[in-house]
Amino acid sequence: xxxxxKNLLKAIGIMAYFIxxxxxxxxxxxxxxxxxxxxxxxxxxxxxxxVLERAYKKDSGNLALSGIEFLLLSMHSLSINHVITFYKYDxxxxxxxxxxxxxxxxxxxxxxxxxxxxxQYLKELSDISEIVKEEPIKKEAKKRRKTKRTEEEKxxxxxxxxxEVKNNKENEQKKTADKQNKxxxxxxxxxxxxxxxxxxxxxNKKTNKKNKKTTDTKKGKKTKKAKKEEVIDND
Numbered sequence: 001x002x003x004x005x006k007n008l009l010k011a012i013g014i015m016a017y018f019i020x021x022x023x024x025x026x027x028x029x030x031x032x033x034x035x036x037x038x039x040x041x042x043x044x045x046x047x048x049x050x051v052l053e054r055a056y057k058k059d060s061g062n063l064a065l066s067g068i069e070f071l072l073l074s075m076h077s078l079s080i081n082h083v084i085t086f087y088k089y090d091x092x093x094x095x096x097x098x099x100x101x102x103x104x105x106x107x108x109x110x111x112x113x114x115x116x117x118x119x120q121y122l123k124e125l126s127d128i129s130e131i132v133k134e135e136p137i138k139k140e141a142k143k144r145r146k147t148k149r150t151e152e153e154k155x156x157x158x159x160x161x162x163x164e165v166k167n168n169k170e171n172e173q174k175k176t177a178d179k180q181n182k183x184x185x186x187x188x189x190x191x192x193x194x195x196x197x198x199x200x201x202x203x204n205k206k207t208n209k210k211n212k213k214t215t216d217t218k219k220g221k222k223t224k225k226a227k228k229e230e231v232i233d234n235d
Contacts, residue, residue, distance in 0.1 A: 003062075003117070004110040010066075011106035014073065018099035022092050034081050044074035073102075 017040070024033055048070030055063035076098060084091055 003113040007106045007110035007113065010069075011103045014102045014106070015099045018095045018102075022095045025091050025095075037077050037080055041074040041077035044070050044077065048074060 021033070021037065024036070028036075048067045051063055051067035051070060055061075055067055080091075080094065080098075083089060084094060
């Protein structure tokens with residue numbers, strides 16, 4: 001509604017501008033009136049340039065369009081005298097037709113802007129309704145996904161617990177088997193050590209017996225020799 005109101009104010013202002021010129025045509029000299037029209041055209045030119053500069057800074061299409069409108073109004077004001085003299089139009093009728101043209105332009109512009117704003121408003125409402133409709137569906141889908149996930153998580157937890165129990169049993173069995181193997185190896189080593197000790201003792205006894213026999217034989221030989229020597233000495 002703000003754009004419609006602005007366009008209507010512009011149309012009223014331009015019509016008032018042309019009405020003032022038409023009224024001044026009956027009361028003033030034509031040369032002075034032409035000078036005044038040139039002054040107004042210069043003012044409109046300056047305003048159009050200022051508005052275009054602001055539109056460039058703000059990157060606004062509406063301001064750019066209004067600046068172009070001021071430039072067209074200034075060009076039209078400058079061309080009034082030339083058109084009247086060249087085509088031999090009546091000054092008052094030309095101003096009235098030009099005021100009607102500008103008024104129709106602004107009315108059409110306001111209608112177009114109103115329809116455009118209404119379409120945007122209706123689109124926003126339709127988007128809001130679609131979002132509102134989609135939200136409960138999304139929530140239900142999320143709830144279903146959550147329930148499915150919870151069930152899957154529970155099943156996964158049960159499977160993981162079973163696997164943990166199996167792994168713990170397998171680890172305990174491995175530990176017991178390792179202990180048994182270690183005990184068996186220790187027992188075998190101890191038995192081997194005992195066997196070696198016994199065998200060493202037996203060998204030591206055998207060597208001691210052999211050594212005793214050798215010493216006894218040597219002693220017997222010595223006694224025999226001594227006896228023979230004694231017999232020889234006695235003879």
